[in-house]
Amino acid sequence: MTQMDVQTSAAAVDRGRPVIEMRDISITFGAVQALSEVSVRIHPGEVHALMGENGAGKSTLIKALTGVYSIDAGQVLVDGEEREFHSPAAAQAAGISTVYQEVNLVPNLSVAENMLLGREPRRFGAINVRAMNRQARETLERLGLDVDPASLLGDHPIAIQQLVAIARAVDVEARVLILDEPTSSLDADEVEKLFEVMRRLRDQGVAIVFVSHFLDQVYEIADRMTILRNGRLVEERMVSATSQLELVKLMIGRELESLDRLERRGTRETSGEREPVLRALGIGRKGSLEATDLALYEGEVIGLAGLLGSGRTELARLLFGADTCDTGEITVRSERRRFRSPRHAIDRKVAFSSEDRKAEGVVGDLTVADNMLLALQASRGWLRPIPQATRNELVDRYVEALDIRPADPTLLMRNLSGGNQQKVLLARWLITQPEVLILDEPTRGIDVGAKAQIQAEVAALAAQGMSVVFISAELEEVLRLSDRLVVMRDRRKIDERVNEDVTVADVLETIAGESRLEEASDA
Known part of the structure; x- marks a missing residue:
């Protein structure tokens, strides 16, 4: 009996052979074990939620599947056949597309140009704009989206841009669509429109991997979920068979403490x-x-x-x-x-932590320690470096106080999960001892x-x-x-x-x- 068989809920319903199966995936970054023997199955015609705290390994698992990270151990199977992807392009060619939280499109191009970027229909060597707009319109209509393909993408709100990114993935005939925090910047009406599109795709047989920290949304849209904690598989569950309280306990490994106390x-x-x-x-x-x-x-x-x-x-x-x-x-x-x-x-x-963590807070190519000490160093002036002993004492204190994971201040900031990046930014300002x-x-x-x-x-x-x-x-x-x-x-x-x-x-x-x-x- 395999690890997955043991840890799958008895309530799970088999929908036939998974389109994607990841078996015993392990990845290390230096001395940090990011994933340890994690397995997950993604079925066609199903919304599968990937659940866990920040740092649980969700993003690492996605990047392992899509060729961003190399796998140290384990297998990736597509339709039962072992595959090895060395780039996102190779994964996309196999029908696996990812739409990230920050929409990775070109705002000064049209909707159609974004959807068919690099795949534009041509006539006599030039882009056939009419055919491009027609193809884009057909895909948008198939998803129930009333968007002018000739309109400038940047003129649309972020919710529409997110849907265009999904439409682009559909146009390349994605069989597996990975949505990484797609609702974090959307209001309630926009979330409902996204869910309509997701349900359409699910009913057409597309397998959807949904990553979200909004538990109510997971319970509204997802069929099955895989729960990770500290880079390890906790359990695979049917959403309908798991209460929110039980899910939280599985995610964090303990009862959630109440702030009221x-x-x-x-x-x-x-x-x-x-x-x-x-x-x-x-x-x-x-x-x-x-x-x-x-x-x-x-x-x-x-x-x-x-x-x-x-x-x-x-x-x-x-x-x-x-x-x-x-x-x-x-x-x-x-x-x-x-x-x-x-x-x-x-x-x-006076200290300020911006809502735009990516653009105004995180310096991805600096270490956790350097990010944490940026504000203090700026207040001292760059000609007065912080003594090494003081650096070490401050960094160690706040890594422990805020439970920053992994507890390695030499890691590059971009390798931390969003929640742990947020903790580092909070530490950055607390170190300045603001009033x-x-x-x-x-x-x-x-x-x-x-x-x-x-x-x-x-x-x-x-x-x-x-x-x-x-x-x-x-x-x-x-x-x-x-x-x-x-x-x-x-x-x-x-x-x-x-x-x-x-x-x-x-x-x-x-x-x-x-x-x-x-x-x-x-x-």
Whole structure:
């Protein structure tokens, strides 16, 4: 009896021979064992979720299948025949296509040009634009997508671009479609449209591998799942036969601790004689944010709530000096300032972790240690290097405190999972010992275990006296952590309240109520 036979749930239904079978896959990077004897089966006409914490081995397994990484041990079988892919192109030729979280297309080309890039129909040596648009339109219609193939890709929202990337994979006759965190930047309506396309493809016999940290979405769309932990196979399960609580326990190897049990010293008293650590008076930027007031007090978490585009990120960037205010001023410990650069903010103990981890945070070709120490080194100046003993002490302390995995500070940052990269970025700012910490979507796209660790760390920092501005698209998360709520809409502050018995419905009604009031006044 094989390892997979032992670990497959009795409820699993065999749909015939798998289109893809990976047997006992092992991969090491130096001294780090990334995968150890992992097996997975992907069946045609099925959505198969790949589950696990950040660092569990999901991305490594995908890259092993698609020829990005070489396999140290194990087999990959396609339709029962052993295959070995040395590049993504070789995997694609075998019918295996991957659509990553960051859409890898060309925004200044048309939808059709992106879909048929490198495979354009030609006539007399030139690209036949009419035939290209016709072929693209047929593929889009087959997926139920009403998109003009001649339109510029960059003119479409990210959700449509994601669907175009899927259409491109379908056009190359993919038999296996791998979707890596495809919903992380989509709203509810866009997710539903993506799921419609996925169901169409599933019903046409395409095997879909779905990677997501949104458990509700997994339960809505997936048929079967494979659970990984620390680079090892935990179990293969039918989704319908597994509760969410059971899944979380399998993923993290323990019961998920509740934040409700954390002791907080943060105060909800924001009035009276206390002076704020930071006060923003009328700060704004033309076309970005209307004039806004905000006071941050010692030891409290302020949650910025609002829909996408409401002005949350714009306010955070102005507070840090990443964007320059047109109006207003900021007072830090009674000192009036207008931050004209992040350096000014850092010098005054204000730190900011951007929502765009890839573009504005992670330096992939530097080590974990170098990434962690970037802000401290910048504040000291590049002519005053951090002593080696201090480097080692700081890095070791925060690797342990934030449970960064693998616990090897010499690894390149790009080789870490998204959740562990996020922990390194949090450590980067904690090392500077800020008084104000601004976190913009610090838990986006990471697993439940890493998310709980970061939330617990935020609560602990506030209990130690740090002022925290916390932004998240997940209102439940904002409500769970915040002492005070600021509600944003249409790039302005519409409400501020102490977070006592506030519900998600209350926040949504505040946003919708503002909308109705405006509509009434316009009438």
